[in-house]
Amino acid sequence: MKLNELPLIIEPEQLEPLLGDDNLQVIDLSRREQYAHLHLPGALHLDYGLIVRGQRPAPGLLPDPALLARVLGALGLKRQHHVVALDDEGGGKAARLLWTLDVIGHPHWSLLNGGMHAWANEGHPVEGRAVQPTPGDYPVTYGDAPVATLDWIRDHLDDDDVRILDARTAEEYHGVKAFAARAGHIPGAANLDWMLTMDRERNLRFRPEAELRGLLEERGLTPDRQIVCHCQTHHRSSHSYVMLRALGYPRVKGYPGSWSEWGNTADTPVETP
Numbered sequence: 001m002k003l004n005e006l007p008l009i010i011e012p013e014q015l016e017p018l019l020g021d022d023n024l025q026v027i028d029l030s031r032r033e034q035y036a037h038l039h040l041p042g043a044l045h046l047d048y049g050l051i052v053r054g055q056r057p058a059p060g061l062l063p064d065p066a067l068l069a070r071v072l073g074a075l076g077l078k079r080q081h082h083v084v085a086l087d088d089e090g091g092g093k094a095a096r097l098l099w100t101l102d103v104i105g106h107p108h109w110s111l112l113n114g115g116m117h118a119w120a121n122e123g124h125p126v127e128g129r130a131v132q133p134t135p136g137d138y139p140v141t142y143g144d145a146p147v148a149t150l151d152w153i154r155d156h157l158d159d160d161d162v163r164i165l166d167a168r169t170a171e172e173y174h175g176v177k178a179f180a181a182r183a184g185h186i187p188g189a190a191n192l193d194w195m196l197t198m199d200r201e202r203n204l205r206f207r208p209e210a211e212l213r214g215l216l217e218e219r220g221l222t223p224d225r226q227i228v229c230h231c232q233t234h235h236r237s238s239h240s241y242v243m244l245r246a247l248g249y250p251r252v253k254g255y256p257g258s259w260s261e262w263g264n265t266a267d268t269p270v271e272t273p
Contacts, residue, residue, distance in 0.1 A: 030088035058261035060233030180263025
C-alpha cells in the first residue's frame, strides 16, 4: 500500500513496510516512560498536555494557535507529512491529535488501530532510543467545520438534523458520577461509551464495521445527520470522531469544551433520569 492510499484507520501490518518514508511521520502520545521503554522505529514523542489548553473549568479546549504552532514546529511537522498517531491507552490521546490536525487543515493523517497494544503484542519492530526531531515552522489557523462550541450546540438543540454522541460512561451520562458542578447530559444526547467500540480481544482495535454501525444506528446516530461528539474533555470522544470519519460519516464535529464546560456553565440545559 502506498502512503497516499492509507485509510484513516491503519493496521500495523499496513504501516510497517512504510516506516522510514520521508513523507511519513509517526507520532506517539503514550506515557513518556512507555515511549522511553519502547516505541515504533522513527516515532516522535508528543506530550498530550501540549495539544490542549489545560485550564479549568474546561481543560480540553484548543490551545492558543501560536502555542500549537510552536508545538508542531518543534516536531518538525510539515504539511506533506502523512501523520500516523498512536498511544498506549486505547487511542483517545492519538485521536485528539488527529482531530486537532483536522481542525487546522492538515491533509493526511491516520490512527494506528490498537495503538501500541496491537503493535508490540503482535511482534512488530520496536526501539528504545529517543528520536530527536528537526524543528521547523508550522503556521496554525483554526477552521470551523470540525469544531462545535457551547453556543453552537445550544443553538442546535432543537435541530432534528443534529445528533449528539456522548462518549462518557453510562454512570457519567446518567449523572451517577459527576466531574463538573452539575451532573447529567446534554438534552437529546445519545450515550455510546467509547470503550464499547473497542475489541478487548484484539488489542483494543475498533470492533468490526458492522458492529460499530449497529451500535450507532440503534442510537439514532445515522450518517444522514450532523453528529457532534463529546465526553468530559474531548479526549474519549476524539476516538469517536475518528471512528465516524473512518465509517464515512460526512458531517462530524468535536466539542472540545465537552462536559467540563457544559456542566460547569450555570445556564446550560441539563437532562438527568
